[in-house]
Amino acid sequence: MTTPPPSEPETAAVPTCYRHPGRETYVRCQRCDRPICPDCMREASVGFQCPECVSEGNKTVRRTQTVFGGRAVTAPRATWTLLVLNVLAYVAETLSPGPVIANFQMDAGAVYHGEWWRLVTGAFLHAPLAGNTFMITHILFNMWALYVIGPELERRLGSLRFLALYLLSALGGAVAVYLFGIAAVGASGAIYGMFGALFVVSRRLGYDARGVLWLIGINAVITFMVPTISWQGHLGGLITGAVVGGILAYAPQRSRNAFQWGGCALVFAALVAVVLTMPPYIYQLQLGFPG
Incomplete structure (x- = not known):
């Protein structure tokens, strides 16, 4: 009696956006590595980031100030x-x-x-x-x-x-x-x-x-x-x-x-x-x- 060949491995689950579970995507955030759909992609210096990582990054960016301490003015x-x-x-x-x-x-x-x-x-x-x-x-x-x-x-x-x-x-x-x-x-x-x-x-x-x-x-x-x-x-x-x-x-x-x-x-x-x-x-x- 012959032994049947091993079955093919099951196809891996398709990743979906962590913010929109019904959307398939193969793009991941460069900071947290979570999958993100086109609506959640925020362009970064390298690749894309998710909205939460962009928001966290903005908190660490020092706000530009005038010489006397006020917020920088682009238009008066x-x-x-x-x-x-x-x-x-x-x-x-x-x-x-x-x-x-x-x-x-x-x-x-x-x-x-x-x-x-x-x-x-x-x-x-x-x-x-x-x-x-x-x-x-x-x-x-x-x-x-x-x-x-x-x-x-x-x-x-x-x-x-x-x-x-x-x-x-x-x-x-x-x-x-x-x-x-x-x-x-x-x-x-x-x-x-x-x-x-x-x-x-x-x-x-x-x-x-x-x-x-x-x-x-x-x-x-x-x-x-x-x-x-x-x-x-x-x-x-x-x-x-x-x-x-x-x-x-x-x-x-x-x-x-x-x-x-x-x-x-x-x-x-x-x-x-x-x-x-x-x-x-x-x-x-x-x-x-x-x-």
Whole structure:
């Protein structure tokens, strides 16, 4: 009696994607060696990886930062956003100048009586046309300065830090108007804050800052020569911007984030405290404050 030949080995099981068990595949992840289907393949330097391995790998990749600690900026989106907001506000006040100016311009008396939002909204308004086409130069100059200087500062600081600088400078200008002026509109406080920060950042990086000084000097002369310009807003924004710029640029490496954001918070708290504890100049004599 003859012995039957040995049976052929059974065909090995066809591998299927570990994320989609019903899909046959012969491709494996280069890191974990699990089978992956075309929908799960993520191209790597060599072969393909599965989504989970790609996600784990991204966690170990160090995020690119700016020279002062912010996230690297490829497109200055914060600058463009501020530009758009200023232009939209100008369109709104052009279409309906009376209600917009009356309710949202920086007004020291109104802020003193509780309309605190004017400290911010006034920085997004500009002198309306009102039959005088010359007044359009107000928004044109401010937006030109934001367009030229904003992207440079945003790339140096990072978008969030630049936004904090801009808004705190605008608030600093508004607080100066509150203390020493009456009413004002315009982004000039924020723009002068960028001038001050640009000077500080340039010095910190070892650049020649004389051009920035000339820019500040020329604008300061114009500020005090033209009677309709709010010198209070310009000066308040300039000082605030220089202080915030110094906090961001000279923060120690070891505790940079805590120092930067803590410093910005202290500046904000100080400005708020001034508004809460001091009456505007127009009421100081009436309330017995020394003039």
